Amino acid sequence: MPFNPLGFFHVARRLASESPGEAEYRTAVGRAYYCAFLVAREHLRPRLTGKQLRSHTEVIEALRRRDFGTGARLDTLHRLRLSADYQLVGGLGRLPNWGQAWQRADHLCSQILRKMVTIVP
Amino acid sequence: MPRKTREAKLEYVGLHEGRPALSSAAQRTSRWDPVSSMPDWRITREARALLTSRLKPIAEGISAIILAKLSQNPIRTRELVLCAFSDPKEDWKEVVFQVHVAASPEQANALWDEVGNAIDQWRNRLSEEDADLLCERFSVDVIW
Numbered sequence: 001m002p003f004n005p006l007g008f009f010h011v012a013r014r015l016a017s018e019s020p021g022e023a024e025y026r027t028a029v030g031r032a033y034y035c036a037f038l039v040a041r042e043h044l045r046p047r048l049t050g051k052q053l054r055s056h057t058e059v060i061e062a063l064r065r066r067d068f069g070t071g072a073r074l075d076t077l078h079r080l081r082l083s084a085d086y087q088l089v090g091g092l093g094r095l096p097n098w099g100q101a102w103q104r105a106d107h108l109c110s111q112i113l114r115k116m117v118t119i120v121p
Numbered sequence: 122m123p124r125k126t127r128e129a130k131l132e133y134v135g136l137h138e139g140r141p142a143l144s145s146a147a148q149r150t151s152r153w154d155p156v157s158s159m160p161d162w163r164i165t166r167e168a169r170a171l172l173t174s175r176l177k178p179i180a181e182g183i184s185a186i187i188l189a190k191l192s193q194n195p196i197r198t199r200e201l202v203l204c205a206f207s208d209p210k211e212d213w214k215e216v217v218f219q220v221h222v223a224a225s226p227e228q229a230n231a232l233w234d235e236v237g238n239a240i241d242q243w244r245n246r247l248s249e250e251d252a253d254l255l256c257e258r259f260s261v262d263v264i265w
Binding site: 055056057061064065067068069070071072073075076079082093094107111 | 206208211226230238241244252255256257260261262
């Protein structure tokens with residue numbers, strides 16, 4: 001039975017609501033990104049080569065070719081995830097804290113999942 | 122006309138302000154000045170370095186679509202920024218149109234949908250090469 005990437009989003013929401021703190025919010029942002037990325041990748045799998053399937057940026061590009069707004073949201077979530085995982089200082093742009101960053105990631109992931117069902121691979 | 126406010130500090134990983142400009146032949150010979158061509162946008166040095174004359178029609182097209190959608194929308198614009206993003210691990214560089222708005226998440230996402238749909242329709246009228254460049258080199262980020 002293949003793993004359902006939606007499980008990552010459930011974990012992210014539980015983590016952010018049950019023990020809110022910077023580490024939890026940053027982790028939740030990353031899990032939300034991987035949920036959205038994996039759902040997009042699997043949806044587009046029939047049209048992607050093996051090399052493309054291994055590349056985050058190739059999946060984002062492929063999604064922008066089919067629905068620019070949804071691909072752009074995944075791109076934004078990708079950048080937020082990189083900040084969450086690698087940027088020890090800052091990394092928030094104009095967002096005031098990681099709680100707000102998580103709220104943004106939650107919205108972005110929800111929007112991407114809602115849109116994916118309408119996108120033809 | 123979008124209002125310009127104080128400059129944003131770009132802190133996302135990869136949204137860098139200090140990396141050297143690219144030095145490809147195409148960029149050295151570029152004579153397009155995106156700053157005067159797109160006056161509504163604050164354009165970072167790194168984004169300007171990526172915006173070659175080859176990308177001019179695409180960048181101006183995206184800008185026109187965003188400005189048109191903003192003019193039809195009651196949402197207040199805080200700032201319009203063009204910045205560069207790079208992912209060294211994947212050797213990827215792109216230009217991001219950041220649209221900072223004072224809006225609820227629902228309003229901002231509705232605007233994002235409108236802009237995205239308009240870009241999709243416009244892309245269908247572009248040459249295959251330009252459509253590829255649009256999807257490979259540009260993104261739009263609506264920030265509420």
